[in-house]
Structures are given as C-alpha cells and as structure tokens.
Amino acid sequence: MKNLGWWQIIWQAPYIWCKDWWGAVGNAVYAAVNWLWETLFRTTVSVKSWQILWPAFGDTLYMSIVSTIVAYILGLLLGIVLSVTRKNGIRPMRTLNAVLGVIINFMRSIPFLILLAMLFPITKDVVGKKSGTVAVVFPLIMSAFPYVARMVEGSLNEVDGGVLEAAQAMGSTTFQIIRKVLLPEALPSLINGFSICMTTILAYTAMASAAAGGGLGSVAITYGLNQNRYDIMYAASIMLVVLVQIITITGTVLNRKKDHRLR
Amino acid sequence: MSLAETENGALLQEKKDTIIELQGLRKIYQVPGGEVTALNGIDLSIKRGDIYGIIGMSGAGKSTLIRCINRLDTPTDGKILINGRNVLEMNRGELLAMRRRVCMIFQQFNLLMQKTVARNVRYPMEIAGVPRARANERVTELLKIVGLESKANAYPVQLSGGQKQRVAIARALASDPEVLLCDEATSALDPMTTQSILTLLQDINKRMGITIVVITHEMAVIRQICTRVAIIDGGTIVEEGPVDDVFVHTKSAAGKRLFGIIKSEEDDSAAPDVPALRIVFDGGKQNQPIISDLVRKCDVDVNILSADMKRVGGKSFGQMLIELPENMEDRAKIITYLQGQGLTVKEVLSE
Numbered sequence: 151m152k153n154l155g156w157w158q159i160i161w162q163a164p165y166i167w168c169k170d171w172w173g174a175v176g177n178a179v180y181a182a183v184n185w186l187w188e189t190l191f192r193t194t195v196s197v198k199s200w201q202i203l204w205p206a207f208g209d210t211l212y213m214s215i216v217s218t219i220v221a222y223i224l225g226l227l228l229g230i231v232l233s234v235t236r237k238n239g240i241r242p243m244r245t246l247n248a249v250l251g252v253i254i255n256f257m258r259s260i261p262f263l264i265l266l267a268m269l270f271p272i273t274k275d276v277v278g279k280k281s282g283t284v285a286v287v288f289p290l291i292m293s294a295f296p297y298v299a300r301m302v303e304g305s306l307n308e309v310d311g312g313v314l315e316a317a318q319a320m321g322s323t324t325f326q327i328i329r330k331v332l333l334p335e336a337l338p339s340l341i342n343g344f345s346i347c348m349t350t351i352l353a354y355t356a357m358a359s360a361a362a363g364g365g366l367g368s369v370a371i372t373y374g375l376n377q378n379r380y381d382i383m384y385a386a387s388i389m390l391v392v393l394v395q396i397i398t399i400t401g402t403v404l405n406r407k408k409d410h411r412l413r
Numbered sequence: 414m415s416l417a418e419t420e421n422g423a424l425l426q427e428k429k430d431t432i433i434e435l436q437g438l439r440k441i442y443q444v445p446g447g448e449v450t451a452l453n454g455i456d457l458s459i460k461r462g463d464i465y466g467i468i469g470m471s472g473a474g475k476s477t478l479i480r481c482i483n484r485l486d487t488p489t490d491g492k493i494l495i496n497g498r499n500v501l502e503m504n505r506g507e508l509l510a511m512r513r514r515v516c517m518i519f520q521q522f523n524l525l526m527q528k529t530v531a532r533n534v535r536y537p538m539e540i541a542g543v544p545r546a547r548a549n550e551r552v553t554e555l556l557k558i559v560g561l562e563s564k565a566n567a568y569p570v571q572l573s574g575g576q577k578q579r580v581a582i583a584r585a586l587a588s589d590p591e592v593l594l595c596d597e598a599t600s601a602l603d604p605m606t607t608q609s610i611l612t613l614l615q616d617i618n619k620r621m622g623i624t625i626v627v628i629t630h631e632m633a634v635i636r637q638i639c640t641r642v643a644i645i646d647g648g649t650i651v652e653e654g655p656v657d658d659v660f661v662h663t664k665s666a667a668g669k670r671l672f673g674i675i676k677s678e679e680d681d682s683a684a685p686d687v688p689a690l691r692i693v694f695d696g697g698k699q700n701q702p703i704i705s706d707l708v709r710k711c712d713v714d715v716n717i718l719s720a721d722m723k724r725v726g727g728k729s730f731g732q733m734l735i736e737l738p739e740n741m742e743d744r745a746k747i748i749t750y751l752q753g754q755g756l757t758v759k760e761v762l763s764e
Contacts, residue, residue, distance in 0.1 A: 315485060316517070334525070410568040411568075
C-alpha cells in the first residue's frame with residue numbers, strides 16, 4: 151500500500167479486507183456444496199475448479215454490491231434534485247434541471263465498454279490501478295449512477311401531485327417534503343428500481359470483468375472460451391443467474407411488503 | 414367569539430373582524446398561443462368565524478381562487494390579506510408559518526398512502542416540531558373529534574371516502590388552524606357521506622371558532638352550512654351576501670343558473686308528447702296554491718307532466734310542465750289566468 155494517496159487507500163482497503171475472510175468462508179461453503187453434490191450426484195466437486203470459481207464469485211459480488219451502493223447514493227441524490235426541480239416539481243428550477251438532464255443523457259448514451267476505456271487514465275489516478283476488481287468499480291459507478299438517477303426520478307415523479315400539494319399546504323419545507331413525503335410515498339417503487347439497478351450492474355460487471363479482469367465474467371472467458379472448459383463457463387453463468395434471481399425475488403417481496411396501497 | 418346565528422347574521426356581521434381579505438385579485442395563466450384569465454379582479458372579505466361559501470360552475474375560477482389564498486398558486490396581481498398581512502409579501506419562513514394557520518382539505522383527500530391514519534394526522538405536528546408524546550396525545554384527541562379512534566392504525570387504502578376525508582380534516586386541525594379551506598371537499602362523496610362531513614365541519618366551526626371557506630359547485634352544500642356566499646363566474650364575483658339574501662333575491666344570471674331557476678339550456682329531451690305549458694316560478698310574489706286555484710277558477714283539469722321546484726326562504730323557484738287541454742278556449746283561459754298571477758308561461762308544442 152505504499153505510494154498510494156489516501157483516496158486510493160479508501161478504494162483498495164475494503165477489497166483487501168474482504169479477501170481476507172472470503173477464502174475462509176469459501177472452505178466452509180465448499181464442504182457444504184461437496185456434501186450436497188455427493189449425495190445428489192455421487193461425485194465430488196473438483197477443488198481446482200472451486201478455487202477458480204469461488205474467488206471470482208466473490209469478486210463479482212464485491213463489484214456489484216459496492217458499485218450498486220455508491221451508484222445508488224449518487225443516483226438517489228441526483229434523482230431527487232431532478233424530480234424536485236422539474237417544471238411541476240415542489241421547487242422548480244428550470245436551468246439546473248435542464249443542465250443536469252443534458253449531462254445525464256450524455257453519460258447514459260456512452261456504451262459501457264467505451265466508457266470503461268475512456269475512463270482508464272482517470273481510474274488509474276482515482277483507484278491506483280487500471281484493471282482488476284477494485285479498479286472496475288469506478289467505471290461501473292460512473293456508468294450506473296446516471297441510470298439510477300433516471301430510475302429514481304421516475305419513481306419520485308409517480309408520487310401523486312395532490313399529496314405533495316397537501317404537504318405544501320400544511321407548511322412543510324422542501325426538505326421535509328422530500329424526507330417525509332416524497333421518499334416514503336415512493337418507497338415501494340424505489341425498492342423495485344433498486345433491484346432492477348442491481349441486476350443491471352451485475353450484468354455490467356460481467357462485461358467489465360471480461361474486459362478488465364476479475365470476477366465471473368473473466369473466468370467464463372479465460373477458461374470457458376479460451377481453454378474449452380465449458381463446465382466452468384456454465385457454472386459461472388449459473389451462479390450469475392442464481393444471483394439475479396435472488397435479487398429480483400427479494401425486490402418483489404420487499405416491494406409487496408412495503409406497499410400499503412395494496413390489500 | 415360567538416358565532417353569528419343565521420337569522421340575525423347581518424347584525425352580528427358588523428362586530429366581527431375580517432380574517433381574509435382579497436383585493437383586486439387577478440390570475441392570468443400563460444398557455445400555448447395566448448393567455449387565460451382565471452381570476453379577473455376579485456374583491457372579497459371573509460369575517461372571522463364565518464362559514465364562507467364560494468360557488469361557481471366548473472371553470473369559473475373558484476379553485477384558483479382558494480389556491481391563491483394559501484399561495485399554492487401565485488396571483489398575477491392584487492392583494493391577499495390574512496389577519497391584515499399581505500401573503501404575497503411574505504418571505505418563505507412567514508409563508509410556511511401562515512400555511513400552518515390556514516389549513517386545507519381537498520376533493521381527493523390527498524392522504525399519505527404509505528402511512529397509517531395516526532401518522533397522517535401527526536404529520537403537521539412532526540414538521541412543526543411538536544414533541545412526540547404531546548403529538549400522540551393530540552392525535553388521539555383529533556381522531557376522537559372526527560370519530561375514527563378505532564382506525565388509528567389502519568392505512569388509508571382500508572378506509573371509505575368519507576373516512577378518508579375525516580382523516581384529512583383531523584390532519585388539517587392538527588396544527589390548530591384559524592382557517593380551514595375546503596376545496597370541493599365533498600364533491601367525491603355520496604350524498605349521505607356529504608351530509609355527515611358537512612355536519613362535522615359545522616361542528617368544528619362552532620366548537621373551535623375556526624373560519625371555514627368552502628369552494629363547491631353544489632348548491633346543497635352552501636345551503637346547509639354556509640353563513641355567507643359569493644357566486645363566482647368568469648373569474649369575477651357576480652353576487653355576494655348572506656346565504657338567505659342571495660338565495661331569495663338572486664340577481665345574477667350565473668346565480669339563477671346555479672340555483673336551477675333557469676336552465677342553462679332548454680331541455681329538449683324532456684319535450685312532451687302532448688301540447689304543454691311551461692310555468693316558470695322565479696320566486697316572485699306568488700305564494701299561493703297556484704294550481705288548485707287554477708283548477709277551481711278556470712274549471713279545467715290540470716295534468717302535471719313534470720315539476721322541478723325548490724322552496725328557498727319561503728318562496729318557490731323552478732318550473733313545472735302541465736298538459737294543455739284540447740279545447741282552445743280552455744287553453745287561453747289557463748294562460749291568461751297564470752299570466753295574471755305574474756308567472757312566466759310558455760307554450761311547448763309536441764312534435
């Protein structure tokens with residue numbers, strides 16, 4: 151960790167910390183999976199394959215979770231500003247809204263792979279390296295947060311204007327309306343949006359990892375495509391499918407639980 | 414402040430001070446390809462403790478008017494004085510403070526759908542920084558006033574329209590307002606529920622002395638609870654005064670239309686299949702049993718085809734359609750008699 155700026159340490163340290171215990175978790179999970187495999191198919195899971203897949207699975211999880219969290223925070227703030235300052239919003243500000251809209255549309259229209267390449271020099275400065283799991287998080291955030299912002303904006307715009315008007319008529323400040331009316335009323339829709347964003351980011355991580363290393367995407371390419379190890383390619387794909395399912399189902403369940411308009 | 418009894422309202426009116434005063438209020442909307450004048454010079458003064466009705470057809474500007482009072486809409490021109498302070502000159506802080514004193518309920522209730530009834534009612538106190546324990550006590554009190562104690566933990570979706578409006582009223586009362594603005598508050602409710610909400614509003618006005626401003630297009634609402642009424646048409650006030658006066662001596666065409674005294678257009682669908690006579694009762698001097706007199710004095714049979722009458726202030730308004738006899742002499746007798754009574758009559762011929 152020498153010769154790194156403090157901000158580069160902030161980027162890299164969590165990954166190093168996670169790597170420490172992920173291996174230990176892997177051993178436990180391997181034992182469980184192996185037992186399941188033996189009872190079901192009467193074969194063992196190859197330790198070598200496991201040692202390839204498990205860290206890659208961790209990398210994919212790390213990339214998608216960290217970039218989802220950071221991109222969602224940025225996107226949420228931006229989405230709130232977009233929704234609040236729009237023409238019929240609670241605090242219309244035409245110029246600000248138009249400028250932000252243009253910037254977001256511009257960032258959203260650059261294909262992810264190209265953005266990844268464009269950001270290489272900046273990634274090097276910000277994260278401390280150009281490729282690998284940690285480095286890829288930065289372009290992932292950059293490409294995802296404008297998308298999140300639009301998603302959040304859409305959810306917030308769905309909130310009934312009459313309710314916002316009632317809140318205004320009761321003498322709420324703009325901040326009170328955002329915190330106590332806009333966000334809680336939009337919560338079910340925001341949860342849905344969150345799970346869609348996370349799935350999208352997960353799909354992007356596969357692309358990012360194939361291009362710049364780290365994660366299930368690169369494993370599928372290097373082993374599956376280049377060395378004809380189809381078993382590893384399929385295992386990697388199945389892991390991704392399962393992840394997407396878990397995220398989507400959790401989103402739907404939470405959405406239903408939190409939406410008090412249904413019943 | 415004692416509430417003016419409707420009978421001698423005019424007398425007591427003098428002693429009450431003005432709480433809301435509108436002076437030369439104008440609102441012009443910019444629309445593609447021109448301008449729409451929603452309000453065109455409104456002057457109005459509302460006294461403390463009144464239930465003030467503003468009635469008009471849809472599009473007359475009444476909603477814009479009430480939304481200007483708490484500045485949900487900003488008028489183009491004019492003055493809005495609440496307790497003598499011009500709303501349009503208030504800074505943001507003063508505006509928020511004013512809005513907590515001037516509350517509003519809506520046609521669509523506008524409750525927070527993701528919060529329980531109790532939390533909806535607590536909202537105004539949360540934003541005003543009332544301590545949690547005190548706020549919860551007040552929520553219980555308020556729910557008792559509107560008769561919904563048992564629904565405290567329900568969500569709005571589980572309530573009926575009338576119950577939702579009760580929650581909205583409780584929420585509006587939470588910040589101890591001086592004025593309650595009702596924007597078509599009963600228009601989405603059925604007649605029975607409307608009655609109970611109106612009774613509640615009247616009760617609140619009497620018990621707490623809260624001034625209520627009611628915007629509506631329903632005559633019944635005005636007649637039931639208001640002490641004064643203003644008729645708005647085409648963005649101007651065409652008539653204003655104590656409810657009884659305005660009803661009995663309706664001068665404006667808009668007023669007569671609203672009260673059903675003259676139809677906005679001739680009702681062709683009701684064209685009779687026999688020769689008939691339309692008699693218009695415009696609240697004039699006739700106060701006798703016209704039809705039975707007609708039968709006796711002219712010695713004819715009268716068949717009433719349809720009648721749409723209202724009695725306001727002891728006088729009759731509306732119109733009646735009677736069948737004309739075949740005999741031309743009888744017809745002439747009937748028409749002469751009715752015209753002699755000062756009634757407007759018109760022959761309606763069958764197809």
